[in-house]
Amino acid sequence: MSSLSDSAIRRLRDAADAPDLTGTKYEILGRIGQGGMGTVYRARDRELGREVALKVIRLPEASPDLATRMLREARTLAQLEHPGIVPVHDVGTSPDGRAFYAMKLVRGLPLDALPASSVAERLRIVERICEAVAFAHAHGVIHRDLKPQNVMVGPFGEVLVMDWGVAKLTSDAAATLGAPSVSSAARSGPDSPTTGHGVVLGTPGYMAPEQAAGDPTLVDARVDVYAVGAILRDLCGGGATPAGTSGGPSDVDIARPLRAIIAKAMTADPANRYQDVRSLAKDVAAFRAGDPVSAYRENVLERVQRVLSRYRTPLLLVLAYLVMRTALLLFFGR
């Protein structure tokens, strides 16, 4: 046969990896991308006549362990019904034995591909991430791989936290989902439903030091606080931080209170970090509203500047009133 072009090879590669969905209600429309353990396709649900995202285990790795992990991810997501978390519609196994789940097809852009926007808009996105993550934490689920690529922003400003494939479950959440908790892990490995010592899951630059250390017993909800801090740093234009270190932003253009928020979220010692994402969100919202933040002790001058800035409109109105009043008094008092 004649030589295959590079594009033909890419298509053949996609074809060879495409799941066999005969007998299911799904029809593959195209490939969206790849996650930690599977390939995500745009597919059509023929019964409901809607498009969905189908996450399917890659073939060379279609092991029972991975299928368990995929099912666990789907169950985790199904428990987390929140506008900021992508909803799961269905789970199944293709005729060629590959586990898959169908979820809402999110149209939008990952956070790292968003066009430039105002600081206030970016802070609002961080607050929404915090809301979704706080909801997950309240249900015993720690994401462990929050990063800009795992946050999608829709055309109407909706913010969705994606890719919960390496999420850690607390024992209560694990019991609900029928999966073993981390503390009761019998075996370890990146494909295992739980994670043991020495296995590092996460992304450098967004991973808290205790997570980078590879000891799952040290990992709690505060690793997500660190990661959200790193996302906030990125959105504010701060430089990247080496994995496993405290990550204060280096950019001097970032307002001091905001810098302090990022620094507190990314402190190496989790005891000195925000203890939950709600506290972090509260500080971010306070900064956005022009209120004092818990992470930063301002001096008198800064407080005056902030109050002047925060209440600029009413103060200007009062000032204008006083000027007019004085002028009138002077005019009629003569």
Added chain:
Amino acid sequence: MGSFPATRHSVVAAIASADQATRRVAFDALVSAYWRPVYKYVRIKWRADREDAADLTQEFFARAFEKGSLGRFDPARARFRTFLRVCLDGFVANERKAASRIKRGGAVSFVALDFVAAESELSESAGHFTAGVTAASPAEDDDALFRQEWVRALFADAVTALRESCEATGKQTQFAVFERYDLDDDAGARPTYSQLAGELGIPATQVTNYLAFTRRELRRILLERLRALCASDDEFRLEARELLGMEAP
């Protein structure tokens, strides 16, 4: 294609076999999978002319078989593909240094190597891989070039095997669906399932079934061949993951 053993055992392991016949079959399979990337690599990287590249390709495999040099591969140190490429570089460099050369490709002959067809492929796809590749390219570029040609040959062989298998079992329509939908180089002209069904006079549901069948077969052939060309399960998993789209960590 007939030289490829219908087995999942590693031909890389078999080339070190003490049994001459086993070693010969394994070597034929290896030559079958690698001669095209080797020829094209010598043409591009070493800027050899057609005749010289063909001679060097034949001599490289003949010498490797006689000396058993490829049997000394250590899976702990590198992938077989990288090892073979490094051996090839060493061989060509030595040949270039030699003041006088004996006639190449004399004593041992392998599966038929169609250098005319390989040359034609090289001309067809010249734009794909020559950009940025020079004789002074760093090792990563060399490895990327060799890998690219190896993948091209692997897929081309798998498609040929799929077509032969479909023809032998009366599944020409299945292959025609695959050819039109997945193989046609004009991606913009890719038909819809219903267009394809109308074109071939089959129900639209059959398009789904035929595509599933041919893709499954293609995958099976690819993975089978890949398994045979890897020295270990780990190497196989790594290559398979890369081949099917995911870069190795």
